[in-house]
Amino acid sequence: MRKGILTVTIATPPRQSIRFRGRSFLALVLAPEAPVADWLVEFDAWALQSPGFFVGRPVVLDVSGLSLDAEALRKLVDDLAERNVRMMGIEGAEPGLAADGLPPCLTGGKTTGVAEVLDAQARAPDAAPPAVKAQDALVIDGAVRSGQVIIHPQGDVIVTGSVGSGAEIVAGGSIHVYGTLRGRAIAGTTGAAKARIFCRKMEAELVALDGLYKVADAIRPELRGRAVQAWLDGDAIMMAAMD
Secondary structure, eight states: OOOOOOOOOOOOOOOOOOOOOOOOOOOEEEOOOSSHHHHHHHHHHHHHHSTTTTTTOOEEEEOTTSOOOHHHHHHHHHHHHHTTOOEEEEESOOTTOOOTTSOOEEOOOOOOOSEEEEOGGGOSTTSSOOEEEETTEEEEOSOBOTTEEEEETTSOEEESSOBOTTOEEEESSOEEEEEEEOSEEEEOTTSOTTOOEEEEEEOOSEEEETTEEEEGGGSOGGGTTSOEEEEEETTEEEEEEOO
């Protein structure tokens, strides 16, 4: 006697429509200057003092100040990729200039508000010090630990504690550190030439004001371990003790 074969068909519910959500991300904008070859030399010198700065960070390449054809743009993107800088998009390129294999062209970018970017291993609830926005200043009540990045393009950043080695403070205005500054302090990022950097104890890896920077080796030895302020005088960063 042959056994019959029972076939069971399971009806699956229809697939729901694909869902899209809007979401914004904070990206760093890298704006090379002409001549590009000289700019890359300066970039390499800076990168030696800040290894891994761009690793894992979204970067937008702003070429609005350059006159590049498609071949030159591709070479610039490739040169930066060799330096572990990978772009999520290109801003300021001529329409139709971006070709296959290049990041997409972006428009409509604008300066962001208050943001904190933390290293992946420092995302525990107590990893970031509490931040309070007072008018246009961002007050960090405590220390900024190694691997943390505080970005506040809207004004000053005030840190009541110390800034650890490998940490970074980025401010549109001035930076005030009431403890030891061991990491990187980057002030005046929105073109505030009058921005300053203050710290109670100078041990910085890098200080920068309105696009100009000074690495640790360029800071005068007699300023190490002292209360220091830094400011711009024309195209030079000036530093002086306050004690």
